[in-house]
Amino acid sequence: MAVDKPRVERAMREFLIAIGEDPDRPGLIETPDRVARAAMEILGGYEENPAEHLRKQFQETENEEMVIVRDIPFSSLCEHHILPFTGKAHVAYIPRGGRITGLSKIARCVSGYARRLQLQERLTAEIADAMMAELDPQGVLVVLEAEHMCMTMRGVRSAGALTMTSAVRGVFRKEIKTREEALRLLGL
Numbered sequence: 001m002a003v004d005k006p007r008v009e010r011a012m013r014e015f016l017i018a019i020g021e022d023p024d025r026p027g028l029i030e031t032p033d034r035v036a037r038a039a040m041e042i043l044g045g046y047e048e049n050p051a052e053h054l055r056k057q058f059q060e061t062e063n064e065e066m067v068i069v070r071d072i073p074f075s076s077l078c079e080h081h082i083l084p085f086t087g088k089a090h091v092a093y094i095p096r097g098g099r100i101t102g103l104s105k106i107a108r109c110v111s112g113y114a115r116r117l118q119l120q121e122r123l124t125a126e127i128a129d130a131m132m133a134e135l136d137p138q139g140v141l142v143v144l145e146a147e148h149m150c151m152t153m154r155g156v157r158s159a160g161a162l163t164m165t166s167a168v169r170g171v172f173r174k175e176i177k178t179r180e181e182a183l184r185l186l187g188l
Contacts, residue, residue, distance in 0.1 A: 003043055008036035042077060043115055050112025051130035053105040060098040064138065066178075067100060068092045068185055072107045078150050079117035087146025087162070092182040093131055094138040094171055101135055120146055120165050128167035139170030141182045164188075 012032040016023040023032065072089040089110045113126045124144045131140040145164045152159045172179045 002047065003036070003040045005036045005040060008039050009033055012036065041115075042075075043117070045112045045115030048112050050109045050126075051134050053108040053112065054101050054130060054134035056105050057099055057101050057135070060095070060100055063095055063098045063100060066092055066094050066182060066185070067103075068182065069103055069106050070186055072110050074110050074114040074144075074146075076114040076116070076118040076120075076123060076146075078148060079119060081150040081154070082117070083149040083153065085118075085120060085146045085148040085150075085163075087144060089127065090143045090145075090186045090188070091127065091131070092141040092172070092186065093135065094178070096136055096138050099135060099137075106131075120144055120148075120163055124165040124167045128169050132169050137170065139172040139174075139178070140167070141169075141172040141179065141186075142167045143183075143186060143188060 009032040012035045013023045016028060016031065021028060023029070068091070070088075070090045072091065073086070074089055075084055075086045077083065078085050091106050091110070109130055110127055113123055113130070124142050127144075128140045128142040131137065131142070143164065143166045145162050147160065147162055151157075151161055151163075168179065172182060
């Protein structure tokens, strides 16, 4: 799904009029174009299959030790209010038969799914499911922590409140000690 730039521009112009602004005043005249270009960038995850990043794999001789990538920054738009939520993703997996992926590929996967209208809960699950499908690891643990502007800027106005979500697959679900080790190494 590609962003329809002219349509976004028309909609933004209408939005400005609807809130009582003059879209032809000097400060706003280029705003519809800027918003459309920003939407193309921020929502660029629709243009890709983020799981494909994980297809770049390496065969390490019998490595079946835990791999952890912490503090992967991400930004997304909440589908309920079209307001940003930003935070960090933490991903742990245990390879099967020494099959690993590049560490940057995990970050690209996170970013690809985040650059869509999202719910944090779904984003967490999509990352874990992509890891399971593409790498066939023994298990995956994904934890996301984020601040949601819909809670910071409106409604309850709780600046600094973090939402944490997790998705647990495979051995991390079945073996409590393995999950506890991962959470300890993640500092959670």
